[in-house]
Amino acid sequence: MYPKRHALGVALTAVAALGLSACSSGTGGVTTDTSVTQTIDGEPTVVEFGPGPENENPPVTTDLRDARYCEMIPVTREGTTLTAWVYNTLGFNDCPDDLWQAITEDEVKEAYNALEANLNGPRHWVLDEIGAQQGGVTTSKETWFFGGIQMALRAQVDTSLRQGSVGQMYTVNTVTRQTTWKYEAGQPVFELTDPQGSVYTMQSYSQIIDPNLSYDDLADLGSRLQLPEGWSYGTRILDAPLDVVADGTAYVVDDDLNNAYQRSVAGPGVS
Numbered sequence: 070m071y072p073k074r075h076a077l078g079v080a081l082t083a084v085a086a087l088g089l090s091a092c093s094s095g096t097g098g099v100t101t102d103t104s105v106t107q108t109i110d111g112e113p114t115v116v117e118f119g120p121g122p123e124n125e126n127p128p129v130t131t132d133l134r135d136a137r138y139c140e141m142i143p144v145t146r147e148g149t150t151l152t153a154w155v156y157n158t159l160g161f162n163d164c165p166d167d168l169w170q171a172i173t174e175d176e177v178k179e180a181y182n183a184l185e186a187n188l189n190g191p192r193h194w195v196l197d198e199i200g201a202q203q204g205g206v207t208t209s210k211e212t213w214f215f216g217g218i219q220m221a222l223r224a225q226v227d228t229s230l231r232q233g234s235v236g237q238m239y240t241v242n243t244v245t246r247q248t249t250w251k252y253e254a255g256q257p258v259f260e261l262t263d264p265q266g267s268v269y270t271m272q273s274y275s276q277i278i279d280p281n282l283s284y285d286d287l288a289d290l291g292s293r294l295q296l297p298e299g300w301s302y303g304t305r306i307l308d309a310p311l312d313v314v315a316d317g318t319a320y321v322v323d324d325d326l327n328n329a330y331q332r333s334v335a336g337p338g339v340s
Contacts, residue, residue: 117214117216117217118176118177118180118181118213118214118215118216119180119213119214120211120212120213120214121212121213121214121219122212123211123212130198130199130200131197131198131199132197132198133194133196133197133198133199134194134195134196134197134256134284135193135194135195135284136163136193136194137163137164137191137192137193138157138158138159138163138164138190138191138192138193138194139157139158139164139169139188139189139190139191139192139218139220140155140156140157140158140187140189140190140192140220140223141156141172141177141186141187141188141189141213141215141218141220142154142155142156142186142187142189143177143178143181143183143185143186144183144184144185144186144187145181145182145183145184146184146230149229149230150227150228150229150230151184151227151228151229151230152225152226152227152228153187153224153225153226153227153228154181154222154224154225155222155223155224155225155226156213156215156220156221156222156223157220157221157223158190158218158219158220159221159223160221161212161218161219161220161221162218162219164190164191164218165218166191168216168217168218169188169190169191169216169218171216172188172215172216172218174186174188176216177215180215181213189277190275190276190277191275191276191277192273192274192275192276192277192329193273193274193276193284194272194273195258195259195271195272195273195274195284195287196250196251196252196272196273196313197251197252197253197256198251198253199248199249199250199251200248200249200251200312224246226244226245238323238324238325239261239263239296239297239300239322239323239324239325240322241263241320241321241322241332242320242321242322243318243319243320244315244318244319244320244321245317245318245319246315246317246318246319247315247316247317248314248315248319249312249313249314249315250270250272250312250313250314250331251310251311251312252270252307252310252311252312252313253307253310254307254308254309254310255306255307255308256306256307257287257288257304257305257306257307258270258271258304258305258306258307258311259271259287259288259290259302259303259304260302260303260304260305260330260333261300261301261302261322261324261330262300262301262302262303263299263300263322263336264298264299264300265336265337265338265339266336266337266339267320267332267334267335267336267339268332268333268334268336269320269321269322269330269331269332269333270311270313270330270331270333271287271328271329271330272313272321272329272330272331273328273329274287274326274328274329275326275327275328275329277327278325278326278327279326282326287304288304290302290326290328291303293326294324294325294326295325296324302324311333313331313332313333315331319331319332320332
């Protein structure tokens with residue numbers, strides 16, 4: 070059995086499995102700049118913590134297989150609503166390890182005036198290209214520096230404090246977003262199948278639990294996973310391109326190593 074998580078953890082858990090989450094152009098939460106004084110004139114001056122320039126970041130959406138990235142997910146509260154703000158390094162950098170390892174949750178909480186913060190990374194994409202659905206975008210005008218690492222706001226996920234406990238491993242989380250994960254013909258895909266026959270295609274692998282996990286390990290990953298009864302893991306080579314589309318709603322699952330998957334095929338009787 071996997072332990073249930075309290076309501077504050079719901080927002081963190083739901084978005085930690087998203088990879089590049091629902092792309093959003095909204096503004097972030099209440100922020101407090103606790104970094105050194107920054108001057109932004111043209112090219113941004115790297116600061117420790119604080120808002121960056123509101124310029125669109127490079128729309129890096131291709132050649133992503135095994136590309137490294139990180140996410141920072143501070144959570145704020147207004148009344149009974151928890152809001153998780155999902156920031157991502159895509160388009161700026163590959164999450165420099167020396168800077169990433171130096172960041173603490175307490176620093177992020179203080180700088181962002183947040184209740185909690187999830188340092189979601191390092192992760193690596195297990196797809197080839199990201200395409201935006203109609204009404205979605207792959208860039209954001211709002212940027213932030215976390216420990217000197219520049220990121221862009223990618224999503225806002227609201228969760229009620231009254232919501233029941235969710236977020237167990239191998240539990241489906243429903244996420245509001247519009248994205249298309251593209252997988253090229255001839256490339257391998259790594260899939261979980263649940264007891265209902267629904268198939269979930271890996272979108273990113275994580276080095277949070279196992280820092281040494283690599284792309285080459287994924288083909289035999291099933292022997293390491295603690296799969297619940299009725300679940301299975303498999304690998305196949307695509308004979309045609311595969312698009313995994315979230316047209317407003319994505320169904321995502323984490324395995325017990327924090328690797329993230331999105332539903333690509335619904336099982337019989339599953340809407």
